[in-house]
Amino acid sequence: MPRTDAAIPPEAPLHDRLVDCALALLERGEAEVSLRAVARAAGVSAMAPYRHFHDKSALMAAVALRGFAMMEANARAADEKDDAAAALAAQGEAYIAFARAHPALFRLMFADGAGMTLPPDQCKGGYALMARRVAHLAPDRAEAGALACWGLVHGLATLALDGRLPPDPAAERAALELMARALTTRARER
Amino acid sequence: MPRTDAAIPPEAPLHDRLVDCALALLERGEAEVSLRAVARAAGVSAMAPYRHFHDKSALMAAVALRGFAMMEANARAADEKDDAAAALAAQGEAYIAFARAHPALFRLMFADGAGMTLPPDQCKGGYALMARRVAHLAPDRAEAGALACWGLVHGLATLALDGRLPPDPAAERAALELMARALTTRARER
DNA sequence: GCCTGATGATTACGGTGTAAACATGCCCCG
DNA sequence: CGGGGCATGTTTACACCGTAATCATCAGGC
Structure with missing residues (x-):
């Protein structure tokens, strides 16, 4: 070992x-x-x-990297479901749960500047996992869908951490479901 | 004056x-x-x-309050459209644009702790504006819809500020449109 | 006329990030 | 085997920060 x-x-x-x-x-x-x-x-x-x-931010970058590893592990665990929509929802809930469980770490991971310093491939493992599910659910809107999912989940997590959301898991779940439904619904023209 | x-x-x-x-x-x-x-x-x-x-955070809270006033004015201007869906989308773009134009102010406004100190009615004027449009578009999912919209827009803004998004306005617009479509689509059972 | 309160200036303290100089031990090479 | 380099830590020093305590000034009301 x-x-x-x-x-x-x-x-x-x-x-x-x-x-x-x-x-x-x-x-x-x-x-x-x-x-x-x-x-x-x-x-x-x-x-x-x-x-x-080299300096404090370098140390913090190393810490942030660990955070990304934890989060990817969480996402991978949540993703172990047969139903694609359920797996996607579980990933979203895991994302928010991680933020709530490690607020300071989460904020550090997404602090400005970290995006420039950290190796991208070690930060986006979780994203790829989610994008894959989205692409399977809505192949014709894979890109927009993945961005929307990430944005929504990240926004809810951020707002929750900053005390801007009433601690109402049901409401969050409803918002996630709304997004999931939007992805499962067939895209129609116009 | x-x-x-x-x-x-x-x-x-x-x-x-x-x-x-x-x-x-x-x-x-x-x-x-x-x-x-x-x-x-x-x-x-x-x-x-x-x-x-009383201390530094009190000063910063006053600054944040001004930020909220600016943002609400922006939202109000963006909302001046006849089509409800277009107005909602414009509000979303204005939200993200404000964050991009005043990154530090935006971060300050949503920094942890500010949520506890600031008078809520002066921070949520913009939210009410958006919630009204959502309620009109999808009365049966007004609450979840508003939360989802706010979460999505706030998440995209946050990610953009932290350098986590490629500066691709078209992609953001597509994500917002996906959400708008989800709200305009009639809710179906199961 | 003096007292009182509001406003601002000075000084001081413990904390921070970090640059520079110094100590110390280990390994490698002659 | 001896000595020189190099990695690792320590000490000291500096500028900056937020803020507590104290002092100076000055305007208005009894």
Whole structure:
């Protein structure tokens, strides 16, 4: 097992330990995350992180990458359904649930600038998964459909995180269903 | 004309001058906005703002409020169409356009915490405008429809700001149209 | 005439990100 | 085997931030 362990072994290479600690701090609130706090949590001096990350945003980018990996795993699990529409809906709910479960991490992942720094192929695995289902449901509107699905789900997640939505899962589900219905309905001219 | 002027008169009451300066700094990038910078821009000492705002977030809330007023005005202008579906689509495009035109302000308006501080009736004027059109188009799914529209538009705007969308207006328009079609299509059972 | 309140300026403190110089241990090569 | 480089951390220092506490000024009302 040469891969990363789940826990935070106190003797792992500092590089990994830093992103573990940063992630842990992030889950307790984005205000808790500062380079110095991360270094402190890792039991190391304030400047040590600079030996492994060019600056704070580089560290945070590494954390964000983990977030994308988690989210893709969630999406993959939610996608394991026979019915394509049901799988798509489950992906949407998983997306929103992830945002609610890890608000600070979610915000970090989609913070401005991260889009420029992160390797795109490691951020869009989940998107591809969803696009595939959409393309199967509505081959003639695959592109617009995928964009609409992503936009809707991301918007609901963002609004929920920012306290702009009453915590009403039924309403969200209804909105998702409306979108699903729009995709399953045959496209008609005009 | 007792209301606020567009320019920044150097002798206006400090309260207004501060939010004007904060807004101006914000448009040049959110990183430019610090309480001290705002005070500097207003030609006043670093602590002066505290005489008019309890803390920085209170100032930013006032700025956000102006953002909501701008956005509602935009929405109201876009809504002036006879066709309900066209008006709805125009509102959506105006929403996204506003986000693109004032990215930092838009992010501030929807930053976490602002939802708790701001008077809801001054933030949701635009939403009501949209909800009315949706209710007219699809009275039987008014609630879910409005939520879906808001979610979609807000999601697209957010993703665009964070550099996650290729700048392809046609694709966005197609996604919005898909949603509009879903609302205009008669609801069918099952 | 003086007191009071509002407004703003000064100073100070702990926090942040980060640049520069310094210490230390390990490995590789002569 | 010895010494030089290099990776890793530490210390120190700086500018900036938000903000608490204190002081200065000045206008109006008793």
